[in-house]
Amino acid sequence: MDEKHTGALTEPIYTLAVASRMSETPAHSIRQYIDKGLIIPFKTTKKRHLFSKVDIQKLKSIKKYLKEQGLNIAGINALFSVIPCWAIKSCDLEHRYHCEAYHSILKPCWMASQKGPNCQNEDCRVCDVYVFPEKFTNPKECIKKMTRS
Numbered sequence: 001m002d003e004k005h006t007g008a009l010t011e012p013i014y015t016l017a018v019a020s021r022m023s024e025t026p027a028h029s030i031r032q033y034i035d036k037g038l039i040i041p042f043k044t045t046k047k048r049h050l051f052s053k054v055d056i057q058k059l060k061s062i063k064k065y066l067k068e069q070g071l072n073i074a075g076i077n078a079l080f081s082v083i084p085c086w087a088i089k090s091c092d093l094e095h096r097y098h099c100e101a102y103h104s105i106l107k108p109c110w111m112a113s114q115k116g117p118n119c120q121n122e123d124c125r126v127c128d129v130y131v132f133p134e135k136f137t138n139p140k141e142c143i144k145k146m147t148r149s
Contacts, residue, residue, distance in 0.1 A: 012042030
């Protein structure tokens with residue numbers, strides 16, 4: 001995905017009320033997803049959340065995982081944690097071993113407290129890894145495609 005297209009997808013333009021309406025997700029559920037790290041919207045200086053197109057799509061995916069596939073929030077976090085961020089970010093083996101995201105099976109890389117050098121100063125909301133699962137409706141298929149390359 002090119003930088004210009006990613007920028008349009010990750011631009012924080014929607015309020016909580018609009019995000020709730022667009023994703024058909026109650027505002028209180030969105031707040032819970034934020035608290036659990038499933039989505040990471042932009043926060044204004046006045047502490048208001050703004051959401052991007054990626055966040056809206058992620059909210060729709062979360063709803064699908066909860067309703068259609070029977071996952072709970074912990075299961076969704078585990079699902080997001082298997083995204084091979086080290087392959088997307090081209091991390092070398094030494095950097096992987098010092099990164100919590102490489103080892104964790106319970107939370108996605110954007111929730112890792114100890115990140116590798118490739119990610120330490122990066123805004124996770126615009127990272128290819130955070131955007132990545134929204135390009136695929138089936139996470140297993142996206143992993144299969146990555147391992148075929």
